[in-house]
Amino acid sequence: MSERNTRKAIFPGSFDPFTMGHLNILKRALTMFDEVVVAVGINQDKRGCFTMEQRLDIIAQATRSLSGVSIMKYENLTIDTCNSLGIKHIVRGVRNMIDFETERTIADMNRRLNPEIDTIIIPTAQEFAHISSSAVRDILKHRGDTSLFMPLGVNLPKIF
Secondary structure (H helix, E strand, C coil): CCCCHHEEEEEEECCCCCHHHHHHHHHHHCCCEEEEEEEEECCCCCCCCCCCCHHHHHHHHHHHCCCCCCEECCCCCHHHHHHHCCCEEEEEEEECHHHHHHHHHHHHHHHHHCCCCCCEEEECCCCCCCCCCCHHHHHHCCCCCCCCCCCCCCCCCCCC
């Protein structure tokens, strides 16, 4: 398939850290797109635990067996990153209706900024709907076992 006909999407997030729920969304997005760019951004409203380099490494570990995945960091608006990369689809995952309403609002704003870019909202599979990055960070903070919530083969750095 030529570069021009490649179906490409961006999967943006802070991914602090990248969990089984994120991996579920990514794998399902790969059934719709030839390439999915996992774009790691900094959310000013969230207090991060992992450095950017650690987050990129965790995602690389989690996705090493998947084809069609690339990973990048970004610091601007997601829509601006889409514009600069020529990407026409944003993939977002939701765990519940609260997530859905938030993502729908962001999708509506992005659509106003560039009507040619669509957001694809994918509900997380039920077995992963309870997993959140903040819960994983809390388990880590209390030195608990995060293996049930993290992709196989991911070695989290010690942060506490």
